[in-house]
Amino acid sequence: MSKEKTPRALKDNEAKAVARMLRISPQKLNLLAQLIRGKKVERALAELEFSRKRAAFDVRKTLESAIANAENNHSLEVDDLVVAEAFVGKALVMKRFSPRARGRSGKIQKPFSHLTIVLREVAVAAQA
Known part of the structure; x- marks a missing residue:
């Protein structure tokens, strides 16, 4: 008798990646999260590559991890x-x-943040 498998928290057309304990304030990291939210993956990667913010490297790495999870673990189409x-x-x-x-x-505070990125596969409209 083994423990029952927990149901998947995400839908079948979604994949997720989480970066924990990033050494940057949540306010600064949220600026980059807003930048990529709602965009296609290739566009988001391009914007992060040319962003001048220090945290763009960590956000890009997390986004690439989410893409790899979608492709390898959930068999989703990257495009x-x-x-x-x-x-x-x-x-x-x-x-x-x-x-x-x-x-x-004087008090110095050094904040850490967690970043979560969820990707969704959107069906392409029927082309005529």
């Missing part, structure tokens, strides 16, 4: 994939202290 969801969550915040004048200390 029909769209970024259905791209959202950012807060992770832990490392707290550090910096010495200030008169024996006081």
Whole structure:
């Protein structure tokens, strides 16, 4: 008697990739998530490649992982994939202290983030 398999959380035409503990603030990472949300995969990859933001490398890597998951694990067609969801969550915040004048200390916060990208296969309209 083995444990029953848990049902799949995503639909059959979706694939997901998650990047955890990225050393960037959620606010900055969310700017890139907004940039790719709702776009075709090849367009999103192109925009991330030419983005000047530091986190673009991590977002691109996560998007490529989601594409590989869709292709290899779920047998989805890469050309029909769209970024259905791209959202950012807060992770832990490392707290550090910096010495200030008169024996006081200043608080330094170093936030971490989680990034989740969900791809959906969209059926191409019937071409005449």
